Every structure is written in C-alpha cells, then in structure tokens.
Amino acid sequence: MRIDQSMEKKLKDILLGAARRAFENGLLKSDVLSDMEIEVPRHDNHGDFSSNVAMVSASVQKMAPRKIAEALIAHLEDPHGIIEKCEIAGPGFINFFLTPASWHPVVQMVHEKDHGFGALEMGQGKKVQVEFVSANPTGPLHVGHGRGAAVGDAVGNILAFAGYDVQKEYYINDSGRQIRTLGRSVWLRLCEALGREIDFPDDCYQGEYIREIAGEILDHMGKDLGDKEEAQGVDICARYAADKILKGIQDDLADFGVTFDQWFSEQSLYDSGRVQAVIEMFREKDVIYEKDGAMWFKTEAFGDEKDRVVVRQNGLTTYFASDIAYHMEKFDRGFDRVIDVWGADHHGYINRINASIDASGRSSDQFDVILIQLVNLLRGGAPVAMSTRAGEFVTLKDIVDEVGRDAARFLFLSRSFDSGLDFDLELAKQQTSENPVYYVQYVHARIAGIMIKALEQGVLDTNDVAWQDIDLSCLTQVEEIKLIKALAAFPGAVGKSASTLHPHVIFTYLMTLASTFHGYYNRHKVITDDKNITLARLCLVGAVKKVIRNALTLLGVSAPERM
RNA sequence: GCGCCAGUAGCUCAGCUGGAUAGAGCAACGGACUUCUAAUCCGUAGGUCGCAGGUUCGAGUCCUGCCUGGCGUACCA
Numbered sequence: 001m002r003i004d005q006s007m008e009k010k011l012k013d014i015l016l017g018a019a020r021r022a023f024e025n026g027l028l029k030s031d032v033l034s035d036m037e038i039e040v041p042r043h044d045n046h047g048d049f050s051s052n053v054a055m056v057s058a059s060v061q062k063m064a065p066r067k068i069a070e071a072l073i074a075h076l077e078d079p080h081g082i083i084e085k086c087e088i089a090g091p092g093f094i095n096f097f098l099t100p101a102s103w104h105p106v107v108q109m110v111h112e113k114d115h116g117f118g119a120l121e122m123g124q125g126k127k128v129q130v131e132f133v134s135a136n137p138t139g140p141l142h143v144g145h146g147r148g149a150a151v152g153d154a155v156g157n158i159l160a161f162a163g164y165d166v167q168k169e170y171y172i173n174d175s176g177r178q179i180r181t182l183g184r185s186v187w188l189r190l191c192e193a194l195g196r197e198i199d200f201p202d203d204c205y206q207g208e209y210i211r212e213i214a215g216e217i218l219d220h221m222g223k224d225l226g227d228k229e230e231a232q233g234v235d236i237c238a239r240y241a242a243d244k245i246l247k248g249i250q251d252d253l254a255d256f257g258v259t260f261d262q263w264f265s266e267q268s269l270y271d272s273g274r275v276q277a278v279i280e281m282f283r284e285k286d287v288i289y290e291k292d293g294a295m296w297f298k299t300e301a302f303g304d305e306k307d308r309v310v311v312r313q314n315g316l317t318t319y320f321a322s323d324i325a326y327h328m329e330k331f332d333r334g335f336d337r338v339i340d341v342w343g344a345d346h347h348g349y350i351n352r353i354n355a356s357i358d359a360s361g362r363s364s365d366q367f368d369v370i371l372i373q374l375v376n377l378l379r380g381g382a383p384v385a386m387s388t389r390a391g392e393f394v395t396l397k398d399i400v401d402e403v404g405r406d407a408a409r410f411l412f413l414s415r416s417f418d419s420g421l422d423f424d425l426e427l428a429k430q431q432t433s434e435n436p437v438y439y440v441q442y443v444h445a446r447i448a449g450i451m452i453k454a455l456e457q458g459v460l461d462t463n464d465v466a467w468q469d470i471d472l473s474c475l476t477q478v479e480e481i482k483l484i485k486a487l488a489a490f491p492g493a494v495g496k497s498a499s500t501l502h503p504h505v506i507f508t509y510l511m512t513l514a515s516t517f518h519g520y521y522n523r524h525k526v527i528t529d530d531k532n533i534t535l536a537r538l539c540l541v542g543a544v545k546k547v548i549r550n551a552l553t554l555l556g557v558s559a560p561e562r563m
Numbered sequence: 564g565c566g567c568c569a570g571u572a573g574c575u576c577a578g579c580u581g582g583a584u585a586g587a588g589c590a591a592c593g594g595a596c597u598u599c600u601a602a603u604c605c606g607u608a609g610g611u612c613g614c615a616g617g618u619u620c621g622a623g624u625c626c627u628g629c630c631u632g633g634c635g636u637a638c639c640a
Contacts, residue, residue, distance in 0.1 A: 037582090039579085039582085041582095041583075042578090042582095042583080042584085042585085042586080043583080043584070046583070050582090050583085052582065055582080055620070055621085058620075065620080089583070090582085090583045090621095091582085091583075091620060091621070092620085093582080093583065095583095136640070173640070176639095176640075177639075177640075178639085178640060292638085293638090294638050295638095296638095305565080305566075305636080308637095308638095309637085309638045310638095311638085312638040313638060314638080316638090318637095318638070318639085318640090319639075319640050320640095343634095344567075344568065344633090344634060344635085345634055345635065346635085346640090347566085347567050347568080347634075347635065348566075348567080348634090348635045348636055349635095350567085351566090371567075371568075373568065373569080373633080373634085374633075374634080414575095414576085415575085415576065415577090416576085416577085418568060418569070419568080419569065419576075420568090420569075420633070421575095422575065422576095427589095430602095431602055432602060434588080434589065435602080436588075438602045439588090439602075439603090441602090442600080442602055442603075445600075445602090446599080446600060446603085447599090449599060449600055450599045450600095451599090452599090453599045454599080457599095492579085493579095495579095496579055499579095499580090500579080500580095504577085505577095505579085507577095508577060508578090508587085511577090511587075511588080512587085515587080515588095518603055518604065519603095519604065519605085521599085521603075521604080522595085522601090522603065522604040522605080523604080523605090525598075525599065526599060527599055541599095562600090563600080563602070
C-alpha cells in the first residue's frame with residue numbers, strides 16, 4: 001500500500017475494481033460508474049468515508065441505487081484489510097468503516113514529510129502573481145489594508161504550498177493626481193510652519209502625519225526651501241513625502257510579517273513609455289477611439305456596462321490607462337494566472353479590467369479578483385470612530401503594536417473575505433479562550449511541553465527521534481483515531497483553500513484540529529508507565545505539532561514552543 | 564434604476580463544485596485542576612437556514628422573483 005496515497009483514492013480504486021467484477025459477473029449492466037465522490041460524512045455513525053456512487057450511477061446502470069450498492073459490496077476486494085465493515089444506508093450511500101490500523105500510516109507520513117506535509121502538486125508549477133495591499137503612498141496603512149495584507153499574503157503562501165510558483169507584488173501608485181495632492185498638502189503645512197497664512201483645502205490630506213513630514217523636510221533642507229517657487233516646492237515635497245510614506249508602509253508590513261517579491265512602480269510604466277505604447281496599440285486595433293475630446297476604451301463591447309475614458313480632455317491619462325498597461329505587463333512577464341486583492345469598494349472596476357484583458361487577446365479567465373469586505377473596528381463591542389477625511393483613523397501599526405502580529409493576522413483570516421469582519425481590539429488582546437489564536441497556538445506549546453517532559457524523564461533520548469520506526473498499533477482509542485483523521489484532512493483543506501482562494505478554510509481547519517487535540521489531551525495522558533504506548537502517543541502528538549505549525553505558517557502566524 | 568457582497572442559534576460566523584439527523588465559538592446554566600500548561604475539557608439549552616416559487620432521487624447550497632443591510636455605479640484613485 002502506498003503510504004502517500006489518500007484514503008479517498010484507495011477507496012475509489014476498491015470501488016472501481018468491484019464495479020468491474022460485478023459487471024463481469026453480470027450483476028451490473030455496465031462497468032462504467034459516473035463521477036463518484038468519496039467524502040467524510042458529517043456523522044460518525046455514517047462511517048469514516050461515504051460514497052454516493054450508487055446514486056449517481058443509477059441512471060447509467062438503469063438500476064435502483066441500493067441494488068447497485070449491493071452488487072458493488074458483494075464484489076469488494078480489500079487486499080490491505082483497511083475496511084472493517086461496509087454498509088448501505090439512506091437512499092443508497094455506501095458507508096465505509098475502516099480499521100484503526102489503516103489510519104496509522106498517516107502519522108508516519110506526517111513525520112516523513114514534515115514541513116512538506118499537506119503540500120500539493122495542484123498548481124503544477126504554474127506561475128501565479130498575487131498583487132495585494134497596493135495602497136497609495138499618501139498615508140499610513142489602516143485596518144482595511146491590514147485585512148488585505150493578511151489575506152493576500154496567506155493566499156500566496158497557500159498557492160505556493162499547493163504547487164504554484166507564486167510571486168507576491170505590491171503596486172505603488174506613485175504617479176498622478178494623488179501624489180501631487182500629497183505634495184501640495186505637505187507644502188502647505190510647510191508654509192504654515194514657517195508662519196504663513198494658508199488655506200488648507202478639504203481635498204488635501206488632513207492627517208497629522210502631513211505636518212510631521214513637513215517639519216522633517218524643513219529640518220533636513222532648511223527654511224530656504226520656503227522661498228522656492230510653489231511648483232518646485234510642491235514637487236520636492238511630493239517626492240520626499242511619497243518616499244517617506246512608502247518606507248513607512250514597508251516597515252509596517254514587515255512588522256506585520258508580510259514581505260513582497262517585488263514592489264512595482266506605476267510611474268515606471270510611464271517612464272518606459274509603456275502606457276503610451278498600449279494606448280497606441282489599442283488605437284490601431286480600434287479598441288480605443290476618440291469622442292468629445294477624450295479617448296475611450298471600448299469596454300462595453302467586452303462586457304462592461306459602458307465605455308471608459310483612458311485619456312481625459314485635458315490630456316491626462318486616467319488611472320484605468322496605467323492599469324491596462326500594468327495588467328498587460330503582468331501577463332507579458334509570463335504569469336499563467338494573475339490575482340488582484342482589492343477592497344470591495346472597487347468592485348465596479350472588475351468588469352473594465354476583464355474587458356481590457358480580453359481586448360488584449362488574453363483571457364480574463366486567467367485573472368481573478370479577491371474582493372475584501374470592510375473591517376468594523378470595535379473596542380469592547382463599541383465601534384471605534386474613524387474618519388479618513390479628517391485624517392483620524394487607526395493604523396495597521398497601531399493595531400500590531402496593541403494586539404500583536406499573530407492575533408491580528410489570525411483574526412483577519414478568521415472569516416471569509418466575502419463577509420464584513422468585526423475586529424474587536426479588546427478581544428484580540430485577551431489571552432483567554434475567547435481569542436482563537438491562543439486556542440490554536442496553545443496546542444503547539446502544550447505538545448512542546450510534553451516533548452520536554454519526555455526528554456527529562458528519559459522516555460526520549462533526543463529530540464531527533466526516528467518517528468517513522470515507532471510501532472503505532474496500540475493507538476486504538478477513538479480519540480486517537482479521530483485525531484489522526486483530523487491530520488489526514490489537512491491536504492484536503494489546503495486543496496480547498498487553494499482552489500477557492502479562501503484562506504479562512506485553513507483557519508477553520510486549525511480550529512477543528514485544535515479542538516480535537518484538546519479533547520484528546522484532557523482524556524488521555526501521553527506519557528504513561530507503558531513505554532510502547534508512550535512512544536506511540538508521542539509520535540502522534542508530535543505529528544499534530546507539525547501539522548499545526550504547517551497550517552499556522554500558511555497564515556503567517558507563529559507556532560510558539562512555550563506560552 | 565442597474566451591479567457586487569451578505570442575510571443560518573440571543574451575538575459573531577462555518578457549512579467543500581447539491582447529499583443522510585444544519586455545526587463551532589461567545590453569551591447562559593451545571594460539572595472537571597495531588598496530573599504532560601485549566602490560555603483546556605465534559606455536559607445542558609438554543610433553528611421556519613430572509614420570503615415565495617422552480618429544477619430532482621435529494622436544496623442552507625443551483626435557477627427565477629421579491630424583502631432587508633453594506634458597498635459601488637466619474638473625463639477620482
């Protein structure tokens with residue numbers, strides 16, 4: 001029996017073999033079985049695995065599902081003795097109850113694959129780019145960016161673990177109006193600091209950090225700067241401020257444990273002439289046309305609600321123009337798949353990007369957008385007042401400083417990004433059972449404690465145990481089998497998480513595994529008087545420790561040895 | 564008006580490309596520390612899966628219509 005083959009696959013093969021024999025013996029009308037599923041039933045009394053094969057094959061076989069099931073069961077061959085019993089239930093489910101011993105190889109497989117347990121070849125090395133955060137360098141990252149950062153980073157990790165060649169990228173909007181506005185904001189604050197009367201417009205950036213940057217520029221460059229022409233001063237301020245803020249963003253992300261393979265500058269698309277070239281190219285293809293003094297992209301012809309402007313009457317390009325160039329550039333870099341992580345308030349943008357990709361000759365099937373719903377920041381159940389316009393908001397750095405990186409990341413990933421998220425600062429700080437991050441990390445720390453104890457008592461001589469050689473046949477308690485089954489479910493969770501791009505699947509998996517472990521821990525002692533049982537259980541909990549670590553790593557959360 | 568997301572226990576949410584008796588956590592109540600970490604566990608209670616139709620062996624899940632909430636519908640980003 002191949003140890004690295006999933007239980008589902010084994011059972012599927014057994015069923016296919018049975019179908020062939022049943023057909024040869026004339027009990028089935030065809031040896032073809034429709035696409036069957038082997039799944040883990042919700043209820044224990046429905047067995048370890050269940051198959052709907054008899055039901056989905058009913059029309060092909062032109063037989064009643066239960067009759068098909070009977071024929072299959074009569075011809076089952078189980079050379080490795082993994083099936084303890086087999087039942088037909090309900091409308092025609094075939095339920096498999098497996099022997100405890102059939103689960104034991106899973107534990108050894110975890111130890112053997114170690115950091116690689118759960119990794120898949122689903123992606124087949126395809127190149128995927130995940131672009132996320134990409135906040136304008138006009139102010140510090142806030143809570144919403146934090147959720148996007150946690151999700152984007154986790155999605156990248158999960159896809160890489162599922163066998164994709166992943167590149168994480170941050171797109172810097174360092175061009176265009178918002179940067180000029182930033183420069184103007186800083187320049188005005190700088191003038192203000194020099195004692196001049198200023199009129200600070202509403203559409204300038206209101207935050208206190210603008211004053212700080214202005215002060216910093218004055219310290220560095222001296223008060224003479226104030227004598228410069230406004231245009232030049234604004235330009236200097238814009239460059240300095242954008243650079244400064246970007247560095248701050250990079251630091252905050254690093255503190256949050258998020259790193260990027262590439263930081264891609266929007267301005268570079270203009271500097272290299274890429275934006276103009278793309279506009280020209282689409283003009284020649286007649287996809288871009290002129291109307292009312294502006295240039296329009298024919299997005300409506302590719303499924304958008306209406307056409308969109310790429311060059312305004314005043315000759316300036318829109319954000320959309322550089323975005324078209326950027327996404328074309330991504331595909332030119334050879335990515336098979338491009339994933340953007342956006343805030344849900346940008347959803348109206350999806351159709352036009354899809355349209356531009358389809359118009360370019362690529363397929364928007366290769367492009368996915370992860371839309372992240374809003375975060376409601378709470379403190380002790382009450383909403384935290386925030387106003388972006390007034391520049392009053394809680395930054396990502398504030399949150400990481402207050403609740404810690406692990407708690408913040410874990411909570412950001414606790415829900416599907418399709419749903420709004422309540423993030424309670426008090427709850428995130430609490431070191432109690434209400435806080436799921438400790439619930440899971442505690443498993444890791446507890447097992448680490450057991451290992452230390454085992455070393456102290458001399459049950460183990462070394463940390464470097466040959467776990468694969470340990471006899472596990474004494475692991476027959478129901479809680480032990482339940483725990484092994486939870487371990488065996490990890491690769492499936494990774495696959496589901498990767499195929500749906502939903503990291504919270506890993507969160508949910510971790511909560512289930514942690515709960516199963518805590519239940520086992522409270523009912524059974526790992527270190528006992530019986531040496532064989534002790535070693536086998538150490539082997540089991542050691543495997544749990546590794547899977548907890550692997551899963552937490554995917555989410556960017558640490559696995560502490562001690563708490 | 565049109566579009567996207569959501570509507571599941573008192574609260575916050577899971578529920579895999581349709582499967583059997585819809586699950587956790589919190590809050591409530593009752594128990595478990597001479598023990599490898601009680602940051603834990605066990606038990607009790609809690610439901611018209613927003614509403615109405617449809618598709619089929621079978622619907623929380625898919626389709627249609629409606630209701631409610633959030634967001635979006637720029638020659639802004």
